[in-house]
Amino acid sequence: MNPIYDPIVCLLGTPFSQCNARDKTDILKQGKPTPSLSCLTSDKKGGKVFSRSFSVAWYKQHSWLCGSYYLEKLFCWPCLVLGHTKSVWSTEGYCDFKNLARSLQRHELSKEHIRNHFNLKNLEKNSVTIVDALSEHGKLFKNYYNENVRLNRLFMEHIIEIVIFLAKQELAFRGHDESSNSLNKVGKRIPQFVQTRWSSRSKILNLLVNEWPNFITVFDTISIDPKSSAESICGAIGHSKNLKSFEFAFIAHIFNDIFLITNHLFNTLQTKSFDIEYCLRKIKTTCDLIEKKRNDDNFLNYFNTAVELTKHTTTTRQNSKNELSCKMLFYEIIDNIIMQLNTRFSDTDKLKFLQLGDVTKFKEYSTTFPDSGLNCLKNTFTNIFQDNNKLKTELEVLYSDIRYHNLQHVYDLIKIFESDGLKEVMPEVYKLFALILTIPSTSVSVERSFSCLKRIKTYLRNSTCQQRLSSLSTISIEKLLIQQLKETEPFFDDVINMYASQKERVIDLIYKT
Known part of the structure; x- marks a missing residue:
């Protein structure tokens, strides 16, 4: 009968760092040993003596836990493989089953363990084959190539996400063929004003204020042009009347500056x-x-500007809107804006914990930990994050890893956590980043809400000559199916692999194995 292979005994004799490349690869491929330990420990309670035994269910509850068949003791696999400090979990072995639960929890909170577990996951993911291990040059080249492929595929995932989102929501794509010989020509027209977010309106208002006399000239010209349609004439007369209104000009200039x-x-x-x-x-x-604008000098400036633009006489001014009522209106507008800003952002300081997920500052956080953000999280989400010490330890390990200092968004980190199986290594950090992604950066509501069917009909009727549009319409119609594929299938990998296999691409998208 062949003796049972016990990697723990081998690693205690020859540390992982001293093994050759072939042995390292074999150890990582075989993974942690999880034997059923037959050792028993005696305990006494209430005058009765009983025996304690080890249950293999502990291996499933703690992914890092392993056991030695010959020593009949428990070890921490990441600390045994990559650890640099001596502890009972990496050198001697643990066998006190009476206090096992407490010892497991204490060890999981140690920074050394979290760092070793984190690095082992990355090492297992990037473990090389025997052929590459025998060639240091080949190993370095493959690692560099695969890292470049990983970044390229991450970039492609973002593009796919954007395409799917725009197609599902029937939003406009940039990049349509607008050349002179295009088969998809569209007549030029003046875009109509639609309900959009206020930042877009501010640009229109700024243009209106800067070109006030010219707009009046344009609308007056349209209203007297015999070639203009009745609808255009009515619209031009209405717009011209508004532009010549003293109250409209007065309020427009106030809000333009705001x-x-x-x-x-x-x-x-x-x-x-x-x-x-x-x-x-x-x-x-x-x-x-805005508070500095709340004075009589600014009021007189707006008042006189409106008078000059609308050419109101003193008598007309006094009859329609005297100076006192305009001043009251001016101060009410300023006070209301300030009150709305203070009310809207009164609780913004409760979002300080968002800085914990600012990937652009991970390098800075590796030396100066953002304690204010952690304290804010503790006060705001006490019921969700109860073990702040573990969260801080996990964040410190993550911040100190230079591999994550060049990311652009916390979403990229979440994708890495999911693909590399790091969620179980840093569960508190993953929970934090998932929470951050659920909080929108703006509370702007949906700008438009039109019938999906009408948009698809218009979409196809006006763009039937573009070959890609039928596929985009299919994405919109089958949005539920696409969502199911994203949740149950390796959707992004399949799309990228299909894209890469159609023809030779400029960027590398297929990993070397």
Whole structure:
């Protein structure tokens, strides 16, 4: 009968770092040993003596736990393979079954264990074949090539996500053929005003304020042009009347200046959504700038500008809207805007924990841990994150790993965690990042809501000459099927592999094995 192979005994005799490349590959391929230990320990309770035995169910509950067949002791597989410090879990072996649960929990919280477990997962993922192990040059080249492929495939996943999202929502794609010989020509027209987010309206308002006299000239010309249709004439007369209205001009110039200030805040909240402290400073700066406009000098400036643009006489002014009522309106607008800003962002400081997921600052966090963000998380989500010590330890290990210092978004990190099986290594960190992804960077509601069927009909009727559009319409119609494929199948890998196999691509998308 052949003796049973016990890798733990081998590693205790020859550490993993001293093994040759072939042996390292074999150890990683075989994985941790999980024998059924037959040793018994005696215990006494209430005057009665009983025996304790080890249950193999512990192996499933703790993915890092392993056992030695000959020593009949428990070990930590990551610490045994990659550990640099001596402990009972990596050198001597654990056999105190009475206190096993408490010891397992204590060991899982140690930074050394989390780091070793994290590195072992990455090592297992990137373990090389025997052929490459025999050739150091081949190993380095393959690792570099596969890392480049991983980044390329991650980039392709983003593109696929964008295509699916735009097709599902029937949103416009950039990149249509707009050349002079295109078979998909569309007549030029002036776009109509539709319900959009306020930042888009501010651009229209700014253009209107800067070109006020020219707009009046255009609408007056349309209204007296005999070639204009009745609908165009009525619309032009209405717009011209509004532009010549003193109250409209007065309010338009006030809000134009306010929007010039709030637009910077809007852009900051869109691009710096993880840097809450910076966002809070921008919110305060915005409120201060609007507050500075609350004075009589600014009021007179808006008042006189409106008078000049609308050419109102003093008598007309006094009859329609005297200076006192305009001043009251001006102060009410400023006060209301400030109150709305303070109310809307009153609880923004409770989102300071978002900085914990700012991947662009992982290098900075490796030396200076963001304790304020962790304290905010503790106060805001006490019921979800109960073990803050473990969360902090996991974050410290993650921040110190240079492999994750060049990511662009926490979503990329979530994808890596899922593909590399790191969720079980850092469960608290994964839970935190999943929470961060559920919080939108803006509360802007859906801008439009049109019938899906009408959009598809218009989509096909106006763009039947573009070959790709039928496929995009299929994505829109079969959105439920696509969602099911994404959840149950290796959807992105299949799409990327199919794309890469159709013809030779400029970028590398297939891993070397």
